[in-house]
Amino acid sequence: MIFRAIGLMSGTSMDGIDVALIETDGETVAAMGPSASYAYAAADRDLLRQALADAAGMTDRAVRPGVLGEAELLVTRRHAEAVQRFLKDNQLSPSAIDVVGFHGQTVWHRPEQKLTVQIGDGQALADATGLRVVYDLRAADVAAGGQGAPLVPVYHRALARSLGEGGSIAVLNIGGVANITFIDRETLIACDTGPGNALIDDLVLARTGGRYDADGALAARGRVDETALTRLLAHPYFEQSPPKSLDRNDFRAHVAAHGGLDAMSAEDAAATLTALTSATIARVVERLPRAPATWIVAGGGALNPTLMRMLSTRVAPARVETAADVGWSVEAMEAQAFAFLAVRALSGIPLTFPGTTGVAAALTGGVVVTPRAKAKTA
Numbered sequence: 001m002i003f004r005a006i007g008l009m010s011g012t013s014m015d016g017i018d019v020a021l022i023e024t025d026g027e028t029v030a031a032m033g034p035s036a037s038y039a040y041a042a043a044d045r046d047l048l049r050q051a052l053a054d055a056a057g058m059t060d061r062a063v064r065p066g067v068l069g070e071a072e073l074l075v076t077r078r079h080a081e082a083v084q085r086f087l088k089d090n091q092l093s094p095s096a097i098d099v100v101g102f103h104g105q106t107v108w109h110r111p112e113q114k115l116t117v118q119i120g121d122g123q124a125l126a127d128a129t130g131l132r133v134v135y136d137l138r139a140a141d142v143a144a145g146g147q148g149a150p151l152v153p154v155y156h157r158a159l160a161r162s163l164g165e166g167g168s169i170a171v172l173n174i175g176g177v178a179n180i181t182f183i184d185r186e187t188l189i190a191c192d193t194g195p196g197n198a199l200i201d202d203l204v205l206a207r208t209g210g211r212y213d214a215d216g217a218l219a220a221r222g223r224v225d226e227t228a229l230t231r232l233l234a235h236p237y238f239e240q241s242p243p244k245s246l247d248r249n250d251f252r253a254h255v256a257a258h259g260g261l262d263a264m265s266a267e268d269a270a271a272t273l274t275a276l277t278s279a280t281i282a283r284v285v286e287r288l289p290r291a292p293a294t295w296i297v298a299g300g301g302a303l304n305p306t307l308m309r310m311l312s313t314r315v316a317p318a319r320v321e322t323a324a325d326v327g328w329s330v331e332a333m334e335a336q337a338f339a340f341l342a343v344r345a346l347s348g349i350p351l352t353f354p355g356t357t358g359v360a361a362a363l364t365g366g367v368v369v370t371p372r373a374k375a376k377t378a
């Protein structure tokens with residue numbers, strides 16, 4: 001059965017909420033519908049940043065320390081608004097939608113402690129939108145000993161099948177954190193590779209007050225500090241084989257201690273961090289059965305030409321394309337993936353696999369909720 005599913009993603013960049021509609025049976029993608037991105041206001045982003053800080057050290061996923069309770073209300077409200085705007089902008093009636101996949105906002109990720117925390121109230125979103133919602137898609141995997149991330153590989157595989165190409169491909173998402181899916185016929189291997197844009201974003205915010213290195217212009221003017229890069233690459237994470245996953249802020253202390261960025265110009269620091277992202281992505285190739293022949297890149301990092309140039313150099317002679325080059329979406333891919341995952345969850349088919357999260361056996365996940373009837377007012 002084909003479902004019309006909306007996926008919602010608020011990623012580690014905390015720039016906004018991505019919304020996408022797809023038609024799918026959870027195995028193949030019958031159609032890609034419209035997509036949109038609704039930016040958070042500056043005050044929203046500040047609250048989310050504070051929520052990540054207050055979540056650090058959490059041991060119980062049900063507790064809401066510091067501003068987390070307030071941030072959860074905000075996340076839920078902004079997602080409800082995003083769905084309502086998306087339906088209106090695309091002249092869709094709620095009755096045309098079968099399910100919503102709601103990722104929420106990750107505030108703390110410690111899979112080795114069987115802990116991953118996404119804030120966002122799925123039942124409240126269902127009530128506010130009148131739509132069936134699937135949420136908390138990482139928890140079952142982590143409870144079963146998996147990494148709980150990345151979750152998008154099963155969607156990448158569905159897309160890759162539609163390309164009908166032979167040969168191995170890597171689908172790369174460069175968001176705040178970067179993650180890779182290696183696909184070669186039935187082989188599916190995935191992991192977070194290391195930093196994506198988050199360290200660059202944090203640097204740009206601290207040095208210029210900007211949100212990101214637009215078009216990689218700052219990094220393009222700088223020089224990579226190879227000595228600093230070598231020190232940064234010595235982090236043990238980059239030696240580990242997949243599966244493995246990261247919290248947004250996992251390298252913050254490492255960079256502060258070993259990056260020497262404070263002594264560099266903003267340009268050189270941006271160039272060095274951009275090189276770190278590309279080098280850590282390329283290094284994963286050593287941990288794969290073979291080097292991917294083609295790389296297909298999605299996420300905001302695909303819009304950074306300096307990063308894409310550095311990556312192409314490091315993985316040469318492989319072909320590096322953007323998701324848009326092959327008819328997919330650079331910006332909506334993750335939101336589409338959560339629509340796809342929601343449909344799979346409804347059918348009880350696996351979201352995660354030993355090769356993607358390290359879970360012992362393929363596993364489904366997610367919590368399904370339907371809107372509660374509104375209380376009658378007299």
Ligand SMILES: Nc1ncnc2c1ncn2[C@@H]1O[C@H](COP(=O)(O)OP(=O)(O)OP(=O)(O)O)[C@@H](O)[C@H]1O
Pocket residue numbers: 009010011012013014015173174175176177178196197198200201211212213214215216298299300301303304305334
């Ligand atoms: N034109 C651009 N030039 C350079 N960088 C860009 C551009 N557009 C977006 N980015 C980068 O992409 C980031 C947003 O990427 P994206 O939306 O894929 O992240 P996310 O989904 O929040 O993260 P994650 O995948 O880790 O959850 C921005 O914070 C910025 O660093």
Ligand SMILES: CC(=O)N[C@H]1[C@@H]2OC[C@@H](O2)[C@@H](O)[C@@H]1O[C@H](C)C(=O)O
Pocket residue numbers: 011012106109116148149150151152153175176177178179192245246247334
């Ligand atoms: C814990 C968590 O939210 N992880 C995110 C994050 O952002 C990118 C990378 O790290 C990836 O592992 C994951 O998101 C994508 C959507 C995923 O699960 O596939």
